[in-house]
Structure formats: structure tokens, C-alpha cells
Amino acid sequence: MSDPFAPIKTDQATKSNRIQPQKAIVMPVSDEAPEPPAFHPKLGVPSQCWTYRDAAGEVLGYVCRFDMDGEGKSFRPLCSFQVGEQLKWRWETWPQPRPLYGLDLLAKAPDAPIVIVEGEKAADAARQLLLKHVCISSPGGSNAAKKADWSALIGREVFIWPDADEAGLKFATDVAVCLERVGAASVTVFVPPDDVSKGWDAADALADGWSSEQAEAFALSSEVEDEAEPEAKPRARGGSLLSVAQDLELWHSPQKDAFATVLVNGHNEHWPVESQSFKRWLVGRYYEKTGLAPSTQNLSDALRVFEVRALEQGACHAPFMRTGWQDGESWFDLADENWQAIRISRNGWEVVQNPPVKFIRKQTMSPLPVPEKGYQIEEMRHLINAEEENCKLILGWMVACLWGRSRSYPVLALGGEQGSGKSTMARLLRSITDPCAVSASSLPKDERDLMVMAQNGHVLNFDNVSKMEGWLSNAICRMATGSGFISRKLHTDGDAYWFQGARPVLLNGIPALTERADLAERALSVRLKRIDEVGRQPEELFWQEWEQLKPRMLGALLDALSTAIRNIESVRLDRHPRMADFARLMVAASSGLGWEEDEFLEAYESNRRGTAEAAFEGDPIAVALHEFLMVRQGGESWVGTATELLAELNMIVSDQIRSSRFWPTKVNAFGNAVERAAPLLRQKRIQVTKKATGARRLIYLDVI
Structure with a gap:
């Protein structure tokens, strides 16, 4: 059977003298895309169909199975493409590297062990058997493992459940090589039982009536067999693992989460005890001291001991992400490889090595450049295509994002017609306040997804918002003013999983996004001007200019924060709007931005009146x-x-x-x-x- 995932060869392509329209895959699938076809033009209706999603749960495409009489099974990928000016579904696969089946589950369980199987059917079966694991697969079968994107498994504990045949062994070998390249924390290959048929996999185990207890026992026995091979993985004693980490600083948060502070290349790093980053550091230290690798069980035992020590013997500190406040000073994490942070006081700001505040990092966080002093914020004015009043609101939102003392943030809603650069402006604002590997995301599916996003980033940027559901508007209001979210922890009956705090939220879309009164009171509604063909510049040149300006503009924003710290205690407002802390902060920071004291308040009040009128009319x-x-x-x-x-x-x-x-x-x-x-x-x-x-x-x- 030919490989449906293979690219079309030139001699197989349709010959035509006409110029074919330009084609590009659309990932994730656009809301404007038509409904996917219900059948294949030659193979008919699929017997099964699997949905591929990204980490945010958005659809990336499908893989369909067709069972044909006398010809066996056949698989066809189905993806969305932009063909010329139209969105079309095509029975073609993703470009390399291809997405994994189960990226959304990986994102929801960032610390769970992972099981990789061959095929979507086997992945669905493994999920019913191994409840403590995240079970995933790659598209294209045993010969396409190297064509998948395995970067989502960096630092993760991974197990491979191969099919019981030569193709399964090849698949496991290829996957193991890929995982070693991307930096998985550990890779273990399950050994199929001796008495199973050729090609036996997780789906067969489920059909054989296996229980989850049997599957967990099978996984455990494979780990033990792997550790029993002294040349492949020497066993290590747990006591030695504890002894190599005696210089750890163990501490806990007010919410009773366990953390460890470790010394790496001359600077301190702070990690949750249960995180993959801390596990990698611990395994590395042990290998440096002994030349051996610890067993999975001994590593797990040591981590439990560290957690107890952190909770019962360690000091209590508040962990911060990107911004923090301590002893009358504001702090801002650059998130660079040296773990430098900015200390902002009433006398100015400075870059600090090994800051005393406990900043924690998430894998998606990106670094900021070292800021430069002596520049004015007006240098970036030409990059903001908005009226003067709206420009002040955007700059005010940026200052609030960097303020470590904030317990609430206004929601910035960027509006404007098509071609006004809303998405570009949102990316620019995110890049200087909280740069991230994923600069913008789609709206969350539920409150739990929103909570996960808030735990993994300081600024939440939602792109191309077309409508605002009632529950989401309420959730964003709570996120803006610092309310909490609580849910049941996965794989437990009663343990709580929660988020408490506030996050800056950035929305952009063509329709009005603040029609609900409660959201309107918390929002800065900014309408961007349309950029005509004369004023528009190539995106590459735009970002080159911004990267040169960014260190200067970051320095100018930090100057404004220092001014705010110096003035804020003396600020008295005649009237207190809903976001009174934000208004007070910006009055205190105005002179640092070169504004008169009442300039920002006038722009803010005018915006609130306009937003309230729009909300009233809606x-x-x-x-x-x-x-x-x-x-x-x-x-x-x-x-x-x-x-x-x-x-x-x-x-x-x-x-x-x-x-x-x-x-x-x-x-x-x-x-x-x-x-x-x-x-x-x-x-x-x-x-x-x-x-x-x-x-x-x-x-x-x-x-x-």
C-alpha cells in the first residue's frame, strides 16, 4: 500500500499550462473554514476519524481510516488549506514536522508521564488502560516517526509501547532517537509479553479484556526489566541520590507548593519540586557524582522526601512570575539564561544578578533584552496607529503590566477594521511585557483552560476574537480583578487545583468586545486606525525596527515605574473609577512619561464614557x-x-x-x-x- 502521508511526486502531479493558485496549510483550522467532507471521493465514508488538536485544543486536522473489502485498511489525512483566496479541505497531510496526536492532553498534564504508541487507535486504547499517563501517537505509522514534531516532550518522562513486530521495534527506535535529540528527561521502551500475537498493541490489550491494573503492572514490569540490564541503565541507591543534593534550598509557597532553589552556572534557579526541570537537574547532579543514572523508583522516592522537607522544614516565600513586589521595590524578570531581574525603586532601576525574590519560570516564557537608559517613550509613538488619547491608554496598560504591586489590571481590547494591524499590535505589546513562545492564542474552551493559561504566563493575549460568551466575559473580569478559580485535580476525587491572582488580558477583534457592562467597566477599548498601502511597511522591516527599539522602550517604561513609586503615596483622586488602582498608578507615573498630571485621567475618563455608551447601546x-x-x-x-x-x-x-x-x-x-x-x-x-x-x-x- 502506498504511503498517503508521502509528498506527491512531480510525475504524479496533474500537468497543466495554467498557473495553479498558491496553496498553504492553515493551522489551526480557521473559524471561517467550511465543514470538512464526510467522505473520500474514491474510498467512501471513513470507518473511523481522529481529530488532531494543538496545545490550546484548536483543531489542526484529521486522520481517517477506510476499511475496504478485500483490500484491507487505508489511512488518509485531511487538512485545511488556503488555496488562492479560498479555504478548502484537502486529503493531504501536514508539512514536516507533523503534529502529535494528543497535544491538548500534554498541555493539560504538564508533569504526567507520557506513553507513546503506534497509531491513533492504539492511543485511544492506551488512554483507557493507563490512567496515570498521557498517551499520544504520531501520524503516518511506523515509517514516519522521524517526520513528527517531538519538541513538546522536552524534559518529559517518556515510555514507548511498541507493536510486537519488527515494524514496532523500528518505530520505538526512531522515536527514542528523536526524543534524545529534543531532550526528553528519560525514555523507557516497554517489552511486549512473550505470549502475544505478532503486531500486538494497546488496542489488542484492551480487546483482550485487560484492566487498568494489568496495564500498570505491565508498564512497571517493563521498567524493572530495563533497570535489570546493568549496561543499559545501572541501578542507583536512593540514599546516594539524596546525599548529592544536600546543598539545596527547599521552601514552600503560601499555597503549600514545594519548591527548590538550585545553583546553576553561578546563578540561582527556582523550580517546583515536581517539575521536569528540577528532575533533570537532580539526575544530572547524580550522574556527575556517580557516573550512574538513578532508577525511576529511587528518583520518585527522593522527590517525595524533598517535598516533605520543603513543606515541613523550608521557609515560606511568595513565588513570582515575571513581576514581583518586595520591601517597597518592584521587580521584573528578564527570563534570560542568567536569571537576571530588574529592581525598580524610587531612585531608578538596575539589572540584578541573583535577585532575592523567587521568580519561577515556565517553559514557554521567552527572554527580554537588557533595557537601556536615557530614552523617551515617544520614540515608539509612530508604531502605534491610534489616536493620541488611545495611544496613552495603550502605554498605560504596558506600564501596569510591568508593575509588580498590581493586584488588578485593566483589560485592553484592541478593535478596528480589517487591515488595522490589531494582531501585530497585540504581538508587539506582548513582546515587551511578557514575551512567550506562543505570542497569541485562541479563546479557552472553559474556565479550567483559562486557569492553565494563567498559570503559564503573565499576560494573556487572545487573538482574532469574534464573540464574547457570557461565561468567558465573567471569567476575564475575575482574572482582571484578582479573583480565584478552583477545580478538581486530574486523576483524583477530592484534591483541589486552583489559581489565585490577577493577569493582564489583551483582546483583539473586529467587533466590539466590551458590550457587557461588567467587562466594559474593567476595559480600555482602543480602536486602531486602518493602515493604507502608503503607510504600510513590510513586516520584516517593522519587526527589525521594533527589536532595535525594544531595549530603549523597556528602559523608558521602567523609568515611568520608578517615577510612580516615588509619587504614588501622594496621589489623591477626586473620584475613584472601577479600576481605581490603575488610575492612581498612571497619575503617579505621568511625569515619568512626559505627560501632565491630568492628561491620562482625561483620556481614561473619555474612553470609559465611550465604552459605557457602546455597552449601553448593545x-x-x-x-x-x-x-x-x-x-x-x-x-x-x-x-x-x-x-x-x-x-x-x-x-x-x-x-x-x-x-x-x-x-x-x-x-x-x-x-x-x-x-x-x-x-x-x-x-x-x-x-x-x-x-x-x-x-x-x-x-x-x-x-x-
Whole structure:
């Protein structure tokens, strides 16, 4: 059978004198893509179909299986391509390196051991058997392992479950070589039982009736056999493993997470005890001292001892990610290989080796350049295609992102028509506040995904947002103001997994993203200007210029923070908006940015009024209540139940609005909608009050 994953040869291609439209794969699949075809033009309807997703859960494509009478099975990849100006599905594979099957599961369990099998069917079966592992595969079968992208397994503990045949052994060997190149923490190959048939795999084990206990025992026995080969992996004693790490500084966070501070190349690094980074360091130290590799069991035992020591004997410190505050000084982590950080005080800022604050790192974090002194923030003004007031808001958001004392952050919502450079501007802002290997991501699927994102980055940048669901708007509001999220830890019944804190959030999209009143109150809504063909420059030149400016602009932002520390205690606001801490910070930092004291507040208040007006116009309940009280009632007060008020509004709104999904039909839903509209109506000088009088719950509408 020919390899469907192989590239099309020239002599197999269709000959044509016409110029073929340019074709490029689209990963992840765009929301505008058509529905994928339900059948193959020659092979018919697939018997099975597996969905490939990226780390954020977005669809990358599919692999379909076809069972043909008398011809066996056949596999075909199905991916989305941009062909000319159209999005089309094609029965073609991804370009190399190809994605893995199960990237989304890897991202959700960053410290779980991994099992690699041959084929998607075997991966699905292994997931039912090995509940403590993340089970994945690569596309294309046994001959295509080297064509996959294994970089997601850097620093991970990996096991390979090969098929019981020569092809399976070749697959395991190829995968092991690839994992060694990318830097997996450990690689162990399972040994199939002697009494199984040729080609036996995880799917066969599941069909044979294996339980999860049997599968775990099989995995454990393979590890033991691997350790029993003295030439391949000498066994080491756990006591020796503990003794080589006696100089560790073990400590814990207020949330009772265990950490270790280790000395690497003359600087201190801080890692969670359960992290792959700490495991790699521990194995490396042991090998340096003994020339041996510790067994998996002894490494696990030592880590449990370190965790107990950190929790019971170690000091309690607050771990910081990217920004921090300690002893009246703000800190900013450059995330470079030397673990340097910036100390910002009332007297200025400086680069510090081995900072006293405990900064932790995530694998996706990227470094920032060493900032330079003596430059003004106006040097980057020409790169921001926004009006002067909006430019001040963008710069203010950047300053807030670097402020280590922040317990809340405004949400920056970039809007504008197509061609206004929203995604580029968002990437620029992320690159100077919290650069990341993944500079932008799609919206999370649920609150747990949002929590995982917040635990792995300081700034959350969501690109090309087309709509804002109610639950997500509420979650982003809590993320902006520092509320917590809690969920059940994977593979447990009662253990908690949570996030507590605030994160700067950056949104960009063509539609208005702050139509909900609660999000509008926390947001800076900035509309970018369209860039015409005269003003547009090649993206390569744009980023070259920005990389040259970045150290200077970072220095200018740090100057503003130093000014804020010097002035903030003396700042007194006449009025306190919803994000009062942010407003106070920017008043304190204004002179450091070359602004008059009231310049930023004027821009901020103007933006809040415009955002509130847009939110009001987008809320049909608020608009209807305003019309009812000011027109039907002539500005006179009204009191009644929610049922009576809904009936009054149903009489004045159009049939189109009344039949839309935004108009509540049940009284309890209407009551909740009135509460959400209350802040918007207050801006229109209408006070909404709810009171319980005996058995009746009344709504009062008054002009103030």
C-alpha cells in the first residue's frame, strides 16, 4: 500500500499550462473554514476519524481510516488549506514536522508521564488502560516517526509501547532517537509479553479484556526489566541520590507548593519540586557524582522526601512570575539564561544578578533584552496607529503590566477594521511585557483552560476574537480583578487545583468586545486606525525596527515605574473609577512619561464614557428601560414587580428584538438582566433599586 502521508511526486502531479493558485496549510483550522467532507471521493465514508488538536485544543486536522473489502485498511489525512483566496479541505497531510496526536492532553498534564504508541487507535486504547499517563501517537505509522514534531516532550518522562513486530521495534527506535535529540528527561521502551500475537498493541490489550491494573503492572514490569540490564541503565541507591543534593534550598509557597532553589552556572534557579526541570537537574547532579543514572523508583522516592522537607522544614516565600513586589521595590524578570531581574525603586532601576525574590519560570516564557537608559517613550509613538488619547491608554496598560504591586489590571481590547494591524499590535505589546513562545492564542474552551493559561504566563493575549460568551466575559473580569478559580485535580476525587491572582488580558477583534457592562467597566477599548498601502511597511522591516527599539522602550517604561513609586503615596483622586488602582498608578507615573498630571485621567475618563455608551447601546434591556422611563413615563418614577415591568417593556420593543435570543422570556432571567443593566442606566441618570416588601419583590426606577 502506498504511503498517503508521502509528498506527491512531480510525475504524479496533474500537468497543466495554467498557473495553479498558491496553496498553504492553515493551522489551526480557521473559524471561517467550511465543514470538512464526510467522505473520500474514491474510498467512501471513513470507518473511523481522529481529530488532531494543538496545545490550546484548536483543531489542526484529521486522520481517517477506510476499511475496504478485500483490500484491507487505508489511512488518509485531511487538512485545511488556503488555496488562492479560498479555504478548502484537502486529503493531504501536514508539512514536516507533523503534529502529535494528543497535544491538548500534554498541555493539560504538564508533569504526567507520557506513553507513546503506534497509531491513533492504539492511543485511544492506551488512554483507557493507563490512567496515570498521557498517551499520544504520531501520524503516518511506523515509517514516519522521524517526520513528527517531538519538541513538546522536552524534559518529559517518556515510555514507548511498541507493536510486537519488527515494524514496532523500528518505530520505538526512531522515536527514542528523536526524543534524545529534543531532550526528553528519560525514555523507557516497554517489552511486549512473550505470549502475544505478532503486531500486538494497546488496542489488542484492551480487546483482550485487560484492566487498568494489568496495564500498570505491565508498564512497571517493563521498567524493572530495563533497570535489570546493568549496561543499559545501572541501578542507583536512593540514599546516594539524596546525599548529592544536600546543598539545596527547599521552601514552600503560601499555597503549600514545594519548591527548590538550585545553583546553576553561578546563578540561582527556582523550580517546583515536581517539575521536569528540577528532575533533570537532580539526575544530572547524580550522574556527575556517580557516573550512574538513578532508577525511576529511587528518583520518585527522593522527590517525595524533598517535598516533605520543603513543606515541613523550608521557609515560606511568595513565588513570582515575571513581576514581583518586595520591601517597597518592584521587580521584573528578564527570563534570560542568567536569571537576571530588574529592581525598580524610587531612585531608578538596575539589572540584578541573583535577585532575592523567587521568580519561577515556565517553559514557554521567552527572554527580554537588557533595557537601556536615557530614552523617551515617544520614540515608539509612530508604531502605534491610534489616536493620541488611545495611544496613552495603550502605554498605560504596558506600564501596569510591568508593575509588580498590581493586584488588578485593566483589560485592553484592541478593535478596528480589517487591515488595522490589531494582531501585530497585540504581538508587539506582548513582546515587551511578557514575551512567550506562543505570542497569541485562541479563546479557552472553559474556565479550567483559562486557569492553565494563567498559570503559564503573565499576560494573556487572545487573538482574532469574534464573540464574547457570557461565561468567558465573567471569567476575564475575575482574572482582571484578582479573583480565584478552583477545580478538581486530574486523576483524583477530592484534591483541589486552583489559581489565585490577577493577569493582564489583551483582546483583539473586529467587533466590539466590551458590550457587557461588567467587562466594559474593567476595559480600555482602543480602536486602531486602518493602515493604507502608503503607510504600510513590510513586516520584516517593522519587526527589525521594533527589536532595535525594544531595549530603549523597556528602559523608558521602567523609568515611568520608578517615577510612580516615588509619587504614588501622594496621589489623591477626586473620584475613584472601577479600576481605581490603575488610575492612581498612571497619575503617579505621568511625569515619568512626559505627560501632565491630568492628561491620562482625561483620556481614561473619555474612553470609559465611550465604552459605557457602546455597552449601553448593545444592551437591549438597558435601552428599553431608558425609553420606558424617559419617554413612556415622562421621567416619572416607576415601581412594580419584574413580571409587570417585563410586560411593559414587551409593549414598547419591536417584534424583532422581542424574538431575538438576547431578549429574556422568563421573569427570573429578566430580573438578572435588569441587574446587569443597572450600571449602564446609572450613567444615564437612572437609578435601579430592588427591594423585598413582604411577599413581593419590587423594582424601583428613579431619575437621579
